[in-house]
Amino acid sequence: xxxxxxxxxxxxxxxxxxxxxxxxxxSGSGPFDGYWGGSKCEESDPDVLRWRDLGIEKSWTAPAWPxxxxxxxxxxxxxxIIHAEMKAIGVPRPxxxxxxxxxxxxxLQYGNDAQRAQHLTGIARGEVRWCQxxxxxxxxxxxxxxxxxxxxxxxxxxxxxxxxxxxxxxxSDWIYCLTRTDPNAPKKQMGISVILVDLDTPGITVRRIDLxxxxxxxxxxxxxxxxxxxxNLVGTENEGWTIAKAILGHERSSIGRSIARQPGSAQREVxxxxxxxxxxxxxxxxxxxxxxxIAALGMLEEAFHLTLARIQQSAESGTPGPEGSIxxxxxxxxxxxxxxxxxxxAGTQGLGWEGPGFDEDDLQYTRDWLRxxxxxxxxxxxxxxxxxxxxxxxxxxxxxx
Amino acid sequence: MTEDRAPFLLLNEEQEMLxxxxxxxxxxxxxxxxxxxxxxxxxxxxxxxxLWNEMAELGWLGLQIPERYxxxxxxxFDLSVVLEQSGRExxxxxxxxxxxxxxxxxxxxxNEEQKMALLPGIADGETLITIGYEEAGGRGGLSKPxxxxxxxxxxxxxxxxxxxxxxxxxxxxIIVSAATSDTGYTLFLIDPAQSGVAVxxxxxxxxxxxxxxxxxxxxxxxxxxxxxxxxxxxxxxAVLDRASVGLAAQMLGAxxxxxxxxxxxxxxxxxxxxxxxxxxxxQHRAVSVYTDIALTRSxxxxxxxxxxxxxxEVPRLASLAKAMASETFMHAAxxxxxxxxxxxxxxxxxxxxxxxxxxxxxxxxxMPSQHRQRWAGLHGY
Numbered sequence: 001x002x003x004x005x006x007x008x009x010x011x012x013x014x015x016x017x018x019x020x021x022x023x024x025x026x027s028g029s030g031p032f033d034g035y036w037g038g039s040k041c042e043e044s045d046p047d048v049l050r051w052r053d054l055g056i057e058k059s060w061t062a063p064a065w066p067x068x069x070x071x072x073x074x075x076x077x078x079x080x081i082i083h084a085e086m087k088a089i090g091v092p093r094p095x096x097x098x099x100x101x102x103x104x105x106x107x108l109q110y111g112n113d114a115q116r117a118q119h120l121t122g123i124a125r126g127e128v129r130w131c132q133x134x135x136x137x138x139x140x141x142x143x144x145x146x147x148x149x150x151x152x153x154x155x156x157x158x159x160x161x162x163x164x165x166x167x168x169x170x171x172s173d174w175i176y177c178l179t180r181t182d183p184n185a186p187k188k189q190m191g192i193s194v195i196l197v198d199l200d201t202p203g204i205t206v207r208r209i210d211l212x213x214x215x216x217x218x219x220x221x222x223x224x225x226x227x228x229x230x231x232n233l234v235g236t237e238n239e240g241w242t243i244a245k246a247i248l249g250h251e252r253s254s255i256g257r258s259i260a261r262q263p264g265s266a267q268r269e270v271x272x273x274x275x276x277x278x279x280x281x282x283x284x285x286x287x288x289x290x291x292x293x294i295a296a297l298g299m300l301e302e303a304f305h306l307t308l309a310r311i312q313q314s315a316e317s318g319t320p321g322p323e324g325s326i327x328x329x330x331x332x333x334x335x336x337x338x339x340x341x342x343x344x345x346a347g348t349q350g351l352g353w354e355g356p357g358f359d360e361d362d363l364q365y366t367r368d369w370l371r372x373x374x375x376x377x378x379x380x381x382x383x384x385x386x387x388x389x390x391x392x393x394x395x396x397x398x399x400x401x
Numbered sequence: 402m403t404e405d406r407a408p409f410l411l412l413n414e415e416q417e418m419l420x421x422x423x424x425x426x427x428x429x430x431x432x433x434x435x436x437x438x439x440x441x442x443x444x445x446x447x448x449x450x451x452l453w454n455e456m457a458e459l460g461w462l463g464l465q466i467p468e469r470y471x472x473x474x475x476x477x478f479d480l481s482v483v484l485e486q487s488g489r490e491x492x493x494x495x496x497x498x499x500x501x502x503x504x505x506x507x508x509x510x511x512n513e514e515q516k517m518a519l520l521p522g523i524a525d526g527e528t529l530i531t532i533g534y535e536e537a538g539g540r541g542g543l544s545k546p547x548x549x550x551x552x553x554x555x556x557x558x559x560x561x562x563x564x565x566x567x568x569x570x571x572x573x574x575i576i577v578s579a580a581t582s583d584t585g586y587t588l589f590l591i592d593p594a595q596s597g598v599a600v601x602x603x604x605x606x607x608x609x610x611x612x613x614x615x616x617x618x619x620x621x622x623x624x625x626x627x628x629x630x631x632x633x634x635x636x637x638x639a640v641l642d643r644a645s646v647g648l649a650a651q652m653l654g655a656x657x658x659x660x661x662x663x664x665x666x667x668x669x670x671x672x673x674x675x676x677x678x679x680x681x682x683x684q685h686r687a688v689s690v691y692t693d694i695a696l697t698r699s700x701x702x703x704x705x706x707x708x709x710x711x712x713x714e715v716p717r718l719a720s721l722a723k724a725m726a727s728e729t730f731m732h733a734a735x736x737x738x739x740x741x742x743x744x745x746x747x748x749x750x751x752x753x754x755x756x757x758x759x760x761x762x763x764x765x766x767x768m769p770s771q772h773r774q775r776w777a778g779l780h781g782y
Contacts, residue, residue, distance in 0.1 A: 271782045274782070284777070285777075285782050291774060291777040292777075294782065295773035295777045296773055298776065298777075299724060299725060299773065299776060302700070302721055303696040303697070303721070304696065306407055306696075306699035306703050307699040310407075310411070310698075310702070313407075314411055326691070326695055329688075329692060330696065383685070386685045386689075387684070389688045389691065390684035390685070390688050394691060395664075395668070396667070396668065396678040396684050396687065397676050397678055398679060
């Protein structure tokens with residue numbers, strides 16, 4: 001047995017022994033699925049909290065981070081194995097979210113010792129929750145057009161402006177922001193810096209945005225003369241675009257993966273809804289056109305999972321291919337097709353918003369369908385993803401402006 | 402299957418090398434333009450026997466054939482590596498007939514004597530073998546054939562007509578399906594040189610070679626049965642699953658080549674003073690083809706691996722691979738022609754051959770919609 005195989009056996013045994021049974025089969029085990037923590041967290045499920053504590057005790061909330069920051073000091077391969085073992089039984093990671101999946105790795109790469117010491121342990125222990133301040137009203141797909149101003153005054157940076165689509169800003173403790181530190185830079189990608197802001201700082205207002213689904217994780221965050229220590233700037237001043245791109249690349253592959261859920265689950269879900277709403281408790285669904293559409297969905301789902309597996313295998317073998325670039329495009333499309341079909345089979349029972357005549361599952365499904373319309377927009381629209389693949393993978397010439 | 406339990410989807414070092422060698426060899430020796438010259442010269446064979454023999458010497462024809470039958474004793478996965486490359490240049494050599502249909506039928510259903518007699522010749526390129534299961538009036542696939550094998554003294558007498566038998570014009574042996582009872586049919590191994598067999602060559606748009614074979618009271622002994630009497634449907638289904646996966650590997654290669662040629666073209670072709678590949682309308686559609694190819698690669702590799710290692714998964718994954726490869730190849734071929742513009746619809750350009758093969762392969766071994774219906778059934782709905 002190789003070392004990794006031995007480690008897999010160890011990880012499997014530990015996960016299966018310790019993960020509370022009530023959490024089994026509840027999760028696709030993606031990086032954003034599970035307990036997000038932070039000081040404003042109101043989680044009360046004792047099993048979720050116990051799983052968090054066991055993860056912290058084992059140092060497996062951030063398996064590949066250095067031990068001095070409450071990480072496990074393990075390799076990336078070992079971390080992959082731990083997460084795969086959680087996924088195999090459908091339990092969430094003990095702590096999930098932005099801090100672990102996106103901000104922490106960036107701080108490890110670009111932050112200084114003081115920043116790492118200040119922030120990483122709190123993330124790994126689920127005590128401090130982070131959100132991301134990227135988009136602005138005039139900086140969506142054209143992210144580099146951002147205008148949140150940060151001006152140096154002595155030992156402080158003073159921030160003025162607005163962020164939008166700041167997911168869970170109302171539940172977070174800190175935000176990492178892309179800011180404009182040099183408004184006179186010759187290119188808009190220059191003059192951008194990453195600044196860390198405590199959301200309790202005076203001058204910050206957070207307002208929730210309701211989506212068409214009726215609720216949402218998204219907020220607007222306003223900065224009115226917000227003063228933070230100059231030491232909160234990460235990396236080199238005015239060179240934050242590099243960091244921003246690194247995070248975005250990571251975000252897109254994570255989103256693709258986190259959409260994945262359990263293999264076969266989209267097909268099972270739609271078949272179950274068809275059985276319920278078309279009164280076909282078992283056997284073949286009589287409508288061959290509907291069967292065809294569900295099968296097409298199931299095939300796409302299986303192909304997506306096999307492709308994720310292939311990407312993971314080639315990353316593990318040390319020669320990652322370019323396919324990682326398509327996971328967000330395919331994953332978000334798969335998600336939308338799943339909900340479209342799930343709505344279609346429900347007929348008019350899918351039209352409920354609230355109140356009598358509709359059951360909880362159907363009401364929730366309708367909201368989830370509406371929410372799924374955002375999946376090809378958030379985290380980089382499919383059009384932006386295609387621009388990136390076109391340029392970086394296919395090597396097609398840049399669009400002439 | 403979960404990601405960590407998914408079949409291994411990468412090529413090992415030897416397979417990478419095999420893939421590279423095959424790609425170089427085929428690009429140099431077997432460009433797709435050959436389809437045009439075979440057609441225009443009314444070539445009697447329709448492919449190159451010399452090339453077939455050379456590939457036998459390279460060991461490619463016997464990759465999957467066990468060593469006791471003078472093959473290399475490797476897996477279907479290894480064979481699919483070569484098949485993918487053969488697809489890139491639309492090779493008309495008898496891969497599908499001999500290595501997929503005939504060989505798989507022998508491996509899955511042949512008795513020791515049949516295997517001993519035929520597999521060594523297949524591995525060294527001498528023997529061509531195929532299966533005839535399509536008939537007039539759209540009969541084909543797994544349904545019961547109109548061709549009948551009547552019991553007679555010492556065996557059977559077969560009568561009927563099979564159409565579009567791939568490489569039937571040259572095959573040394575043909576396996577034909579014939580009804581042997583009210584419900585079942587049987588696969589028989591026949592020698593087309595026997596009297597009672599009439600072979601008529603057919604010409605197809607896609608450059609593959611085929612024939613009509615008429616059997617008129619052809620006498621065969623019971624030694625000619627492949628597999629078990631009346632159990633032809635199950636055997637043929639298993640053979641067609643493997644053939645579908647192998648064909649899907651060829652379709653994957655063909656899609657990749659058509660796409661690569663198209664990307665090269667739109668980088669160079671200028672209109673309005675810029676390369677047309679700088680237009681977003683083309684770029685996004687190109688990414689869509691790229692995405693389909695990446696997904697198809699995963700399912701083809703998984704299905705090929707399953708044939709070697711996960712037999713229970715083969716029907717499901719074979720239908721997945723055939724359905725997706727069909728849609729992807731069609732998508733890639735249509736976009737290839739559209740993006741090539743006017744030149745793409747001329748006979749002088751090779752890209753049109755990809756369109757023809759895309760349509761032919763789409764219809765071979767079941768259309769995507771048929772495989773989706775089967776998939777639904779296999780998943781219990």
